[in-house]
Amino acid sequence: MTQIVRTEWLKIKKYPAFWWVMGITALTYPGINYMFLNVYYDITQKRSGSGQIIQALLGNPFSFPEAWKTVGYFSSIFIFIPSIVIIMLITNEYTYKTNRQNIIDGWSRTNFMVAKLIDVLLLSLIVTGIYAVVAFVVGSINTTNLAAPRWSMAFYIGLFFLQLFSQLSLAFVVGFLIRKSFLALAVFVFYFFVEKISVLILSNKYHNEIGEFFPLEISHRLVPRPAFFGKFDEKAYQASLEAVQYHVGYATIVLIITWAFCFWINNRRDL
Numbered sequence: 001m002t003q004i005v006r007t008e009w010l011k012i013k014k015y016p017a018f019w020w021v022m023g024i025t026a027l028t029y030p031g032i033n034y035m036f037l038n039v040y041y042d043i044t045q046k047r048s049g050s051g052q053i054i055q056a057l058l059g060n061p062f063s064f065p066e067a068w069k070t071v072g073y074f075s076s077i078f079i080f081i082p083s084i085v086i087i088m089l090i091t092n093e094y095t096y097k098t099n100r101q102n103i104i105d106g107w108s109r110t111n112f113m114v115a116k117l118i119d120v121l122l123l124s125l126i127v128t129g130i131y132a133v134v135a136f137v138v139g140s141i142n143t144t145n146l147a148a149p150r151w152s153m154a155f156y157i158g159l160f161f162l163q164l165f166s167q168l169s170l171a172f173v174v175g176f177l178i179r180k181s182f183l184a185l186a187v188f189v190f191y192f193f194v195e196k197i198s199v200l201i202l203s204n205k206y207h208n209e210i211g212e213f214f215p216l217e218i219s220h221r222l223v224p225r226p227a228f229f230g231k232f233d234e235k236a237y238q239a240s241l242e243a244v245q246y247h248v249g250y251a252t253i254v255l256i257i258t259w260a261f262c263f264w265i266n267n268r269r270d271l
Contacts (some may be wrong), residue, residue, distance in 0.1 A: 004107075004115045011098065012089070012119075021085045025127060028078045030134045033071050037062050037138065058228040060142055065153035067139030070226040072160045075131045079164060080192055082127050083171035087188060089119055090172055091181035113263050120172055124165040132157050159222045159244065166219035166251045169258045176262055192216065212243075218250045 012018050040062065061070040093099040093116075102112055135157075139150065171188055178184040199211035211217055224240040 001114075004111060005118060007102070008115050008119055011092075015089075015092075017088055018085055021081060021088075022126070025078070025081050026130055028081060029075045029130050030137075032074050032077060033062075033134060033138055036074055037142070061226040061228050062138050063143040063145070064139040064148045064150040066227050067142065068135050068153040068156040069223065071135035071138055072131060072156045072223040073226055075134065076160070076163060076220065076223055079167050080171075080189065082123055082164070083168055083188060084185060085123060086120055086168045086171045087175035087184045088181055090116060090175040091179055091184055094179040095181065109267050110263070113259075113266050116172065116176075116262075117259060120165065120168050124161055124168055127164055128157060128161040131160050156223060159248070162248065162251055163219045163222040166222075166255055167216055169255055170215055173258055173262060176265070212247075213250070215254060218247055218254055221247045222251060 040058075040060075044058070059066070061067070099112055102115075103109070107115075143150070174188045174191075175181070175184040178187060195214050195216050199214060199217050202211040203209065212221060221240065222244060224244060225237065227237075229237055
C-alpha cells in the first residue's frame with residue numbers, strides 16, 4: 001500500500017495542471033462564500049428599517065452553527081472543479097501508458113484500481129479540508145454570540161466529504177470509460193448541466209421528484225440549502241433536512257456500484 005501511495009504521489013507532484021486546479025479550488029471556495037456574505041451584509045445593514053426586518057427574518061446564516069451548512073452549500077457549487085483533476089489523472093494513465101508500465105512493474109489490475117481509488121479519496125479529503133477551514137473562519141468571524149454551539153452542526157463536514165467523494169467518483173467513471181481527457185471533460189461538464197436543468201424542469205414544471213435520484217443530484221442533496229430558505233417555504237425546507245439521512249444511504253449505494261463497476265471493467269478490458 002505504501003508503494004502504491006508513493007507511486008501516485010510521484011505522478012501527481014510534477015503535474016502542473018493538478019496544482020493549478022487545486023489552487024483555483026482553494027480560491028473559489030472562500031471567494032464564493034465571501035461574495036454571498038457581502039450580499040447578505042449589503043441587504044441587512046441598510047440604514048432603513050427594511051434591513052433590520054430582513055436580518056430578524058433571516059438571522060445570520062454565516063454564524064455558528066449554521067455556517068457549516070451554509071458554507072458547504074455554496075462551496076458545493078464548484079465541486080465540478082476538482083472533478084476536472086480526477087478526469088485528467090485517470091485519462092493521463094492511458095495517454096502516457098503509465099497504466100501498462102505499472103503492470104509491467106509488477107502491479108496487479110486490482111492494485112491499479114486501488115491506486116485510483118486512493119487518488120479520489122485523498123483529493124476528497126484535501127478539498128473537504130479546504131471547505132472545513134473556510135467554514136470555521138467564516139463562522140468564527142460572524143459569530144457574535146460566544147455561547148453559540150460552534151460544533152453542533154460540524155457533521156456537515158462528513159456530509160460534504162461524502163458528497164464530494166460521490167461526485168468525484170462519478171467523474172472518475174467518465175474519464176475511466178472514455179480515456180480521452182478533453183472528450184471526457186466535455187461529456188462530464190455537459191452531463192453536469194443537463195442533469196441540473198432536468199432536475200429543475202422535473203421538479204418545477206412537472207412537480208416530479210424523480211430527479212432527486214439522478215446520480216449527481218443524490219449527492220447534491222446531502223448538503224441542503226441554508227436555513228433562511230426555510231423562511232420562504234418551511235415545509236419544503238424541513239423535507240430536505242429529513243431527506244438527508246436517506247440520501248446518505250443512496251449515495252453509499254451509488255458509490256459501491258460505481259467502484260464495483262470500475263473494478264469489474266478494469267479486470268476485463270485490454271490494457
